[in-house]
Amino acid sequence: MANITEPRTLSGFMELLPDRQVIFDKIRRKLEDVYSLYGFYPLDTPVLEYSEVLLAKAGGETEKQIYRFNKGDTDLSMRFDLTVPLAKYVAKNAGELTFPFKRYQIGKVYRGERAQKGRFREFYQSDIDIIGDGELSLVNDAEIPGIIYRIFTELGITGFTIRINNRKVLGGLFELFGLGGNEAEVLRVIDKLEKIGGEAVKEELESLGIDMKAASELLELLTHKRSNAETIEALRAMEGRSELLDEGVNELAVVTGYMSGFGVPEENLRIDLTIARGLDYYTGTVYETMINSHPEIGSVCSGGRYENLAGYYTNRKLPGVGISIGLTRLFYVLNENGWLCESRRYPSEVLVIPMMADNCTQVSDGETQSTKNRVQRADYARAIEVSEYLRGRGISTQIYFEKKKFKARIGYADKLSIPFCVFIGEDEIKEGNLSLKNMADGTQEKYSLEECAAAIKKALADTGSAALVKSL
Amino acid sequence: MANITEPRTLSGFMELLPDRQVIFDKIRRKLEDVYSLYGFYPLDTPVLEYSEVLLAKAGGETEKQIYRFNKGDTDLSMRFDLTVPLAKYVAKNAGELTFPFKRYQIGKVYRGERAQKGRFREFYQSDIDIIGDGELSLVNDAEIPGIIYRIFTELGITGFTIRINNRKVLGGLFELFGLGGNEAEVLRVIDKLEKIGGEAVKEELESLGIDMKAASELLELLTHKRSNAETIEALRAMEGRSELLDEGVNELAVVTGYMSGFGVPEENLRIDLTIARGLDYYTGTVYETMINSHPEIGSVCSGGRYENLAGYYTNRKLPGVGISIGLTRLFYVLNENGWLCESRRYPSEVLVIPMMADNCTQVSDGETQSTKNRVQRADYARAIEVSEYLRGRGISTQIYFEKKKFKARIGYADKLSIPFCVFIGEDEIKEGNLSLKNMADGTQEKYSLEECAAAIKKALADTGSAALVKSL
Numbered sequence: 001m002a003n004i005t006e007p008r009t010l011s012g013f014m015e016l017l018p019d020r021q022v023i024f025d026k027i028r029r030k031l032e033d034v035y036s037l038y039g040f041y042p043l044d045t046p047v048l049e050y051s052e053v054l055l056a057k058a059g060g061e062t063e064k065q066i067y068r069f070n071k072g073d074t075d076l077s078m079r080f081d082l083t084v085p086l087a088k089y090v091a092k093n094a095g096e097l098t099f100p101f102k103r104y105q106i107g108k109v110y111r112g113e114r115a116q117k118g119r120f121r122e123f124y125q126s127d128i129d130i131i132g133d134g135e136l137s138l139v140n141d142a143e144i145p146g147i148i149y150r151i152f153t154e155l156g157i158t159g160f161t162i163r164i165n166n167r168k169v170l171g172g173l174f175e176l177f178g179l180g181g182n183e184a185e186v187l188r189v190i191d192k193l194e195k196i197g198g199e200a201v202k203e204e205l206e207s208l209g210i211d212m213k214a215a216s217e218l219l220e221l222l223t224h225k226r227s228n229a230e231t232i233e234a235l236r237a238m239e240g241r242s243e244l245l246d247e248g249v250n251e252l253a254v255v256t257g258y259m260s261g262f263g264v265p266e267e268n269l270r271i272d273l274t275i276a277r278g279l280d281y282y283t284g285t286v287y288e289t290m291i292n293s294h295p296e297i298g299s300v301c302s303g304g305r306y307e308n309l310a311g312y313y314t315n316r317k318l319p320g321v322g323i324s325i326g327l328t329r330l331f332y333v334l335n336e337n338g339w340l341c342e343s344r345r346y347p348s349e350v351l352v353i354p355m356m357a358d359n360c361t362q363v364s365d366g367e368t369q370s371t372k373n374r375v376q377r378a379d380y381a382r383a384i385e386v387s388e389y390l391r392g393r394g395i396s397t398q399i400y401f402e403k404k405k406f407k408a409r410i411g412y413a414d415k416l417s418i419p420f421c422v423f424i425g426e427d428e429i430k431e432g433n434l435s436l437k438n439m440a441d442g443t444q445e446k447y448s449l450e451e452c453a454a455a456i457k458k459a460l461a462d463t464g465s466a467a468l469v470k471s472l
Numbered sequence: 473m474a475n476i477t478e479p480r481t482l483s484g485f486m487e488l489l490p491d492r493q494v495i496f497d498k499i500r501r502k503l504e505d506v507y508s509l510y511g512f513y514p515l516d517t518p519v520l521e522y523s524e525v526l527l528a529k530a531g532g533e534t535e536k537q538i539y540r541f542n543k544g545d546t547d548l549s550m551r552f553d554l555t556v557p558l559a560k561y562v563a564k565n566a567g568e569l570t571f572p573f574k575r576y577q578i579g580k581v582y583r584g585e586r587a588q589k590g591r592f593r594e595f596y597q598s599d600i601d602i603i604g605d606g607e608l609s610l611v612n613d614a615e616i617p618g619i620i621y622r623i624f625t626e627l628g629i630t631g632f633t634i635r636i637n638n639r640k641v642l643g644g645l646f647e648l649f650g651l652g653g654n655e656a657e658v659l660r661v662i663d664k665l666e667k668i669g670g671e672a673v674k675e676e677l678e679s680l681g682i683d684m685k686a687a688s689e690l691l692e693l694l695t696h697k698r699s700n701a702e703t704i705e706a707l708r709a710m711e712g713r714s715e716l717l718d719e720g721v722n723e724l725a726v727v728t729g730y731m732s733g734f735g736v737p738e739e740n741l742r743i744d745l746t747i748a749r750g751l752d753y754y755t756g757t758v759y760e761t762m763i764n765s766h767p768e769i770g771s772v773c774s775g776g777r778y779e780n781l782a783g784y785y786t787n788r789k790l791p792g793v794g795i796s797i798g799l800t801r802l803f804y805v806l807n808e809n810g811w812l813c814e815s816r817r818y819p820s821e822v823l824v825i826p827m828m829a830d831n832c833t834q835v836s837d838g839e840t841q842s843t844k845n846r847v848q849r850a851d852y853a854r855a856i857e858v859s860e861y862l863r864g865r866g867i868s869t870q871i872y873f874e875k876k877k878f879k880a881r882i883g884y885a886d887k888l889s890i891p892f893c894v895f896i897g898e899d900e901i902k903e904g905n906l907s908l909k910n911m912a913d914g915t916q917e918k919y920s921l922e923e924c925a926a927a928i929k930k931a932l933a934d935t936g937s938a939a940l941v942k943s944l
Binding site for chain 2 (some may be wrong): 003004005006007008009010013014015016017018019021022024025029032036037038039040041042043045046047048049050052053056067069070071072074076087088092093096097098100101102103108110112122132135136137139140143146150242254257258261262263284298310313314315347348351376380381384385388391394396397398399401402403412416430455
């Protein structure tokens with residue numbers, strides 16, 4: 001070919017090498033498995049939508065980042081999150097959906113942000129939402145942290161904290177401390193608490209014209225370390241002074257009250273009165289999830305309760321609660337820090353290697369021999385038989401058919417981190433057995449086909465943990 | 473909200489209702505499972521690429537259909553298949569890949585075709601390819617039908633036929649019958665055989681200026697029904713007259729020779745000398761897959777052997793073999809014809825329904841009661857405990873927390889086709905047991921939690937078939 005085009009990939013678009021992609025996909029599957037275990041429907045909406053529909057609500061920064069274009073006379077945009085498509089979907093199909101509608105969606109979204117390390121223009125979001133028709137029981141808010149807990153635990157992450165708060169608690173406290181009119185600004189400043197510290201926050205609050213005494217009292221309440229029960233108690237002490245506060249405290253008490261039932265230990269769920277999340281979207285419970293040893297990463301899984309999902313598309317009131325994991329960013333962080341379990345990066349558990357010499361006279365694989373030699377290669381035939389047997393027992397197996405030196409064949413297993421090799425040479429065919437090599441410890445033994453499958457199954461089970469992420 | 477935007481979806485963009493999507497996703501998972509069982513890596517390339525890269529080869533019809541636009545000063549296009557991105561990926565990363573490189577990719581592709589029933593502008597392709605570095609063993613060509621067979625069988629489809637041919641056989645026959653110069657036209661005409669019949673094909677061949685005797689002989693050879701062995705024998709009878717033919721026949725014999733080893737019965741694999749597939753891409757083995765009772769659907773899974781994957785991006789010779797399933801179209805056809813197994817459309821296996829009266833005085837769910845009542849609802853707490861137990865045993869379970877009449881609660885399970893309901897009322901809590909209702913036969917019995925899980929597991933296992941498609 002005379003003209004060679006350089007095979008480039010757009011910057012900001014994650015394209016992984018195979019041994020990374022296989023772990024990424026195992027993580028994605030784990031999320032799907034857990035969502036399904038809780039009865040969430042999968043949902044798959046188009047990547048492209050009418051710009052008019054997708055941008056019904058958007059504005060400012062978001063709109064500038066949109067991939068938007070015309071095809072014919074249609075104004076199209078690529079989705080920039082999975083919430084707007086969900087709102088459109090539920091509004092469009094409300095008559096045919098059964099509520100509460102529980103769905104998960106794991107899909108790519110697009111934002112033309114300035115390219116920089118760790119920021120992506122195409123990235124996966126992994127969302128779950130429970131949408132009610134008119135109303136939605138508060139107990140659904142308690143199930144969400146149960147799902148987060150199971151996901152992180154099953155991925156192998158142990159040291160994480162789900163932070164929970166309630167916007168009504170914050171709103172009630174603002175009322176009590178006379179900060180009502182400044183809610184948005186105060187929240188924005190308080191959100192920076194962890195980054196800039198209490199003193200700087202107080203200064204910023206003062207510059208907003210807020211009474212220093214009130215600011216101090218509020219900050220003490222918000223930031224003093226307490227157990228969940230103590231926090232509820234501290235809030236209960238203010239009972240009767242603000243209806244909004246009382247309602248929020250009660251909600252927080254109910255949601256955290258069911259936590260142990262959902263299997264979430266106290267150390268993994270902490271009431272944190274400083275978290276606020278989105279300013280105009282969430283109205284009740286809010287969640288964040290932090291890796292304890294790495295707070296600098298920020299929240300890896302966030303969400304909350306909202307009063308109305310789809311006000312831009314329907315007059316039907318659709319309250320909901322949900323969380324979102326920025327999957328591409330989470331994977332990027334795990335990978336960059338070396339926190340992925342490298343033992344899970346293989347594409348198959350077994351490589352079967354036919355070992356007879358390629359110039360073996362009584363056989364032919366048909367590629368180079370004359371058409372007179374119609375016999376199958378005995379080691380290929382046996383390799384196929386063995387592989388089918390193993391696959392039938394759920395063991396992922398591939399065969400190395402290429403004519404390469406032994407070193408290249410075993411090197412293939414090695415490079416792909418395949419944990420087991422099965423060798424089939426003339427001896428094994430004569431004896432009706434197989435040589436099984438455990439690539440991890442280098443041991444090699446002869447087995448019957450049945451024994452071989454059992455030995456592989458046992459060894460895979462013994463390696464135990466299906467964790468995809470190192471314990472953080 | 474004053475301004476309501478109509479929640480529309482673009483035409484030609486499949487957006488399924490939940491009970492369809494859940495089956496679609498189970499089919500997609502089955503494909504992933506089978507590909508993984510054979511050791512294929514997953515691959516995930518961007519939806520957007522530089523237009524210059526994506527369109528290095530394209531032209532004519534394809535180029536007109538591309539979704540192409542500028543963002544800033546970058547000329548971007550949405551991918552229109554998964555082959556070009558694979559070629560780019562392998563060329564770009566050749567130095568870091570281990571060959572043979574086996575990958576699958578299930579992803580959305582975009583073609584702005586004229587919208588019509590059953591034609592999609594956004595649709596899933598599901599591709600597998602095995603790419604060699606310089607060379608690739610022919611036996612890989614034999615593995616591909618083994619994978620197709622397993623996929624269709626595990627989906628539940630029984631009456632299907634994988635048709636196999638070899639382009640060298642066709643080429644050799646053309647040589648022998650003196651049709652060499654007209655190869656492309658002749659192939660195009662022969663491709664229409666099933667649609668227009670033998671006589672019409674002969675007429676078209678004649679209009680191309682082809683000798684009628686040669687056309688008749690060729691058509692007899694191509695279309696006479698024979699067993700695979702008889703076809704090979706008929707071709708072997710011409711041995712020595714065309715090197716290309718001999719090579720092709722030998723390849724065909726080797727590939728079909730290994731078929732029974734890969735578990736593919738003779739009735740599911742037929743040598744069909746009339747299939748040709750793409751005119752300039754495939755160079756050896758070619759495959760098509762037909763639903764026996766519905767030939768009008770055309771091939772649902774096609775592919776073949778090619779000499780060079782990425783000639784537009786690299787001078788490295790990368791031969792390969794692969795197949796592609798048009799997943800969105802296949803699903804559309806299965807659904808439109810009522811061939812999907814409706815019994816698999818549930819999002820969870822169990823719905824747990826707390827049954828205590830909502831005005832029960834000794835409990836509160838915190839939503840409407842005063843903050844004085846901090847007790848959890850006993851039926852909610854038990855429902856959560858039961859659900860966690862069932863989920864821990866791999867049983868997909870959701871809880872109905874909404875305050876609705878009994879009819880609405882059971883109606884939820886009914887509408888979602890959830891096969892089991894667990895009721896938890898005051899009696900069950902007092903007695904420490906559960907009422908399990910089998911929604912299919914309407915039976916209801918009381919069980920302990922352990923018995924309940926066992927009964928559900930047994931009933932789910934008894935329903936047996938995990939088929940997603942009715943036997944076709």
